[in-house]
Amino acid sequence: RSEIINSKDLRVSNLKLSDAGNYTCDYGSQPVSIISLHVFELTISSGGHFLPNDVPKLTLTQNLSHPLPDLDIALFNSNNSTVRPKGLQNKTREKYILTLKELEATDSGTWMCRVHSPSINHNIPFDVKVLGFQNPDSERKYATVDSTVILSWHLNFRNIKWKEDFTGQLKWMQQENAISYELLDFNVTARGEKHETQRSSHFRFEIPERKHESNIEVKLPKVSFDHSGQYQCQLAYNEKHTQSKIELVVMKVSANPAGPLPRGAKMTLICEVSSPLPPKAHLRWERVNGTQADVKRSKQNEAKVEVNVSAAGLWNCCLIEDKEVKISLNYSVEEAPVWMSYVVIGTSIAGSVLVFGLACLCIISGISWQRRRQRAKRMTQARQYLLENKTCQCQQ
Numbered sequence: 001r002s003e004i005i006n007s008k009d010l011r012v013s014n015l016k017l018s019d020a021g022n023y024t025c026d027y028g029s030q031p032v033s034i035i036s037l038h039v040f041e042l043t044i045s046s047g048g049h050f051l052p053n054d055v056p057k058l059t060l061t062q063n064l065s066h067p068l069p070d071l072d073i074a075l076f077n078s079n080n081s082t083v084r085p086k087g088l089q090n091k092t093r094e095k096y097i098l099t100l101k102e103l104e105a106t107d108s109g110t111w112m113c114r115v116h117s118p119s120i121n122h123n124i125p126f127d128v129k130v131l132g133f134q135n136p137d138s139e140r141k142y143a144t145v146d147s148t149v150i151l152s153w154h155l156n157f158r159n160i161k162w163k164e165d166f167t168g169q170l171k172w173m174q175q176e177n178a179i180s181y182e183l184l185d186f187n188v189t190a191r192g193e194k195h196e197t198q199r200s201s202h203f204r205f206e207i208p209e210r211k212h213e214s215n216i217e218v219k220l221p222k223v224s225f226d227h228s229g230q231y232q233c234q235l236a237y238n239e240k241h242t243q244s245k246i247e248l249v250v251m252k253v254s255a256n257p258a259g260p261l262p263r264g265a266k267m268t269l270i271c272e273v274s275s276p277l278p279p280k281a282h283l284r285w286e287r288v289n290g291t292q293a294d295v296k297r298s299k300q301n302e303a304k305v306e307v308n309v310s311a312a313g314l315w316n317c318c319l320i321e322d323k324e325v326k327i328s329l330n331y332s333v334e335e336a337p338v339w340m341s342y343v344v345i346g347t348s349i350a351g352s353v354l355v356f357g358l359a360c361l362c363i364i365s366g367i368s369w370q371r372r373r374q375r376a377k378r379m380t381q382a383r384q385y386l387l388e389n390k391t392c393q394c395q396q
Contacts, residue, residue: 017041020063038064042113042124049164050103051235051242052132055086058098060113060124068093069117075100078109078128105132108160129160131237133244140278142319142327143223145252150208153216153233153244155188163190166237170216172202174229175275183218183231203227225250228274250274253317253331260336261312269331271317272304281321288314288330309333 002012012019020039025032045057058075062068070093075083087099113124134154143149157166169185183205186196196207196216203226206219220227228250234243256268271283279300285307287294298305309315312335318328 012037015039017061017063021065036065038062038120040115040122040124042126044126044128046238048127048129049162049237050128050130051237051240052105052130053102053242054130054240055102056100056128058085058100058113058126060096060098060115061094063094069120071096071120072116073098074114074116076112076114077107078111080112083111103128103130105130105134105156108156129162130156131160131162131166131235132156132242133233133235135244135246137243138245138247140247140249142249142251143220143227144327144329145223145225145250147223148219148221149223149248150217150219151231151246151248152211153246154212155214155216155235157188158192158214162188162192164237165190166235168216168233168235170218171232171234172200172229173232176230178229180232184216186216223250225252225274247275249319251317251319251327251329253329255331255333260334261309262336266308266310267333269307269309269315269317269333270304271306271329273319274303276301276303277319278321281319281326283317283319285315285317288316311335 001014002010005011008025010023010025017039020037023035023037025035039062041061041063043059043061046054048056050056060071060073062071073088073096075085075098077083083100085098085100087097089097107128108130109128110125111128113126115122115124132155134156141149141151153170156162165188167185167187170183171180172183173180181202182199183202184196184198184200184207186194188194192213194213198207203224204221206221208217208219211217216233218231228248231246231248232243233245234241251271251273253269253271256270261267269285271285273283277283277298282300283298283302283305285296285305287309290313296305296307305317307315312333315331315333316328317331319326
């Protein structure tokens with residue numbers, strides 16, 4: 001590991017702590033110079049590979065032939081911001097153990113350990129790689145019924161040049177703490193090769209072919225109300241886990257009764273979403289090109305809003321969160337043709353006549369039945385009378 005260069009320089013490669021000490025350059029039998037080599041060794045737990053919320057430990061060890069100096073240690077993250085350790089242990093001057101704060105995915109990069117003493121001012125770079133998502137830990141996505149939506153998780157393993165195997169899976173559940181269904185699982189090799197396997201047939205979804213190599217994506221080609229819920233992507237490394245969740249909220253509109261609106265009739269338009277809304281969100285019905293009187297909004301925490309209409313026109317329901325429209329759906333109320341109104345009126349009249357006829361028939365049948373019953377009663381009484389007197393009357 002050592003060699004002499006240009007007959008005067010000594011090169012030592014792959015330094016070890018045991019290489020520390022005094023190096024003497026002799027000319028003949030006379031020493032020309034003596035150089036003291038001070039060696040530092042910096043190690044980081046888990047080889048510098050972490051998941052979010054992990055707490056790394058740094059160990060700085062020094063070796064010198066002279067008495068070891070007392071060191072001041074400063075840490076700087078990849079943004080060159082000072083990082084204050086949560087704990088510092090130096091039972092001896094030979095070894096310093098530093099406990100850092102909980103890491104985030106954005107902490108990935110080259111950090112610097114600055115070692116200082118009256119005679120030393122040395123910087124030691126080291127890499128910190130935090131595997132995770134470029135997505136937030138939790139987010140909400142909105143979609144309308146029958147639309148197409150792609151849910152995407154952006155992994156950072158390529159950006160941070162991650163060199164370890166890891167696995168992951170994507171799960172779906174209707175609501176918090178409900179039964180979960182595994183949609184797909186995946187694994188990434190140390191060389192960065194990603195392999196995905198579709199698992200669940202609970203509902204129809206696709207894995208897009210064209211996507212970024214670092215993304216995990218699922219495509220719902222035709223969203224239904226039942227697709228709403230929580231989609232949870234989880235990464236696993238070294239028996240630890242981290243996850244990112246997307247909540248899919250689905251909106252639909254309908255009318256009661258459905259179909260064209262007959263003249264003089266009323267209809268109720270219904271707009272609803274699949275889960276309760278956050279405090280700063282609400283639903284709003286409004287008639288396109290209408291007035292303020294044609295606006296109806298939901299109450300706080302309500303996931304449905306209804307409006308009664310009596311005339312044809314185009315209505316729009318939108319979901320507003322923090323004064324921003326997230327999604328909207330139109331519903332066109334069409335006026336029924338005139339002949340349909342006559343049909344409705346005729347059907348109503350015919351129905352009334354039919355009910356009246358049935359009522360009359362029932363009354364007549366009841367009266368007839370009552371008369372037959374009375375006649376049968378009189379005949380029974382006459383036979384009883386004849387039997388008691390044992391006489392017979394013959395008609396002349």
